[in-house]
Amino acid sequence: MASLNVGNLGEYLREQRRNAQLSLRQLSEAAGVSNPYLSQIERGLRKPSADILQQLAKALRISAETLYVQAGMLDEREREELETRGVILADPSINERQKQVLLQIYESFRKENGLGTEDTEAGDASGTAGGSAVTPPSH
Numbered sequence: 496m497a498s499l500n501v502g503n504l505g506e507y508l509r510e511q512r513r514n515a516q517l518s519l520r521q522l523s524e525a526a527g528v529s530n531p532y533l534s535q536i537e538r539g540l541r542k543p544s545a546d547i548l549q550q551l552a553k554a555l556r557i558s559a560e561t562l563y564v565q566a567g568m569l570d571e572r573e574r575e576e577l578e579t580r581g582v583i584l585a586d587p588s589i590n591e592r593q594k595q596v597l598l599q600i601y602e603s604f605r606k607e608n609g610l611g612t613e614d615t616e617a618g619d620a621s622g623t624a625g626g627s628a629v630t631p632p633s634h
């Protein structure tokens with residue numbers, strides 16, 4: 496089986512797994528992914544879906560967005576924006592209205608600096624609060 500062009504995802508996953516001191520089998524069980532499939536991902540033979548990457552990220556206790564970037568599903572700037580929004584949304588010290596105002600200010604600064612996107616509205620601020628899923632854009 497030829498290696499797919501999935502960047503350094505497999506190497507990155509292997510490194511994260513080793514840093515977490517997990518065997519391939521332990522990670523596969525924790526993530527609910529078969530051992531052979533995980534092995535193929537680490538060797539660059541399979542390109543996992545966003546859902547599988549999310550399961551692996553949760554088991555490794557790392558950001559799913561980081562894995563999306565490694566897999567080429569999300570660029571670094573998009574990941575940073577999602578993480579920023581997620582941190583704001585997850586902050587228990589401010590109420591929902593304050594979160595929305597803060598996200599609107601954040602978006603206005605991004606637009607002012609030429610980074611705002613037409614399809615991103617501050618009111619539609621889906622992020623990663625409390626480990627909830629973020630669907631990466633399809634390319």
